[in-house]
Amino acid sequence: MEFMIWKIWGESGIPQVDALVTEGEAAMGADDFETAEQRFDAAIQERPDFAEAWNKRATLHYLAGQYQKSLDDIQKVLELEPRHFGALSGLGLVNLALSRDAAARDAFERVLVLYPANQAARFNLQEIEKRLRENEI
Numbered sequence: 001m002e003f004m005i006w007k008i009w010g011e012s013g014i015p016q017v018d019a020l021v022t023e024g025e026a027a028m029g030a031d032d033f034e035t036a037e038q039r040f041d042a043a044i045q046e047r048p049d050f051a052e053a054w055n056k057r058a059t060l061h062y063l064a065g066q067y068q069k070s071l072d073d074i075q076k077v078l079e080l081e082p083r084h085f086g087a088l089s090g091l092g093l094v095n096l097a098l099s100r101d102a103a104a105r106d107a108f109e110r111v112l113v114l115y116p117a118n119q120a121a122r123f124n125l126q127e128i129e130k131r132l133r134e135n136e137i
Helices: 002-009 015-029 034-048 051-063 069-082 085-097 101-114 119-136
Strands: none
Touching: 002 034, 002 051, 015 034, 015 051, 034 051, 051 069, 051 085, 069 085, 085 119, 101 119
16 A cells, blocks of 8 residues: 555656656665755756655755755645655654654654554654653653
């Protein structure tokens, strides 16, 4: 089921936009962040309501350590697709990177409401709760 959801989210309905996102993913995978950002920007400009282009750019910003830009893009993804558990996972990871444990916990809890079988979210949530308990002592 997860694969089908990602497949649906990954199709913009415009072949050239899909090609830009694919090129951006390849560039991101090759650590060519400049090219990746250019491709994602072009896809967003062409189809600003395509949540997955925003999500890919949010991931790129996260990998580049540009956490505020990542948060901004995640916010846009969630405006366009509130059930985007990938963006919510990203929100959790960005908040972890920023040492915002309570916000990260909230994000991973939201992932599990939408996708209870998500093991990464469950693991991250357990680790956050352990840290929060340790900090109370």
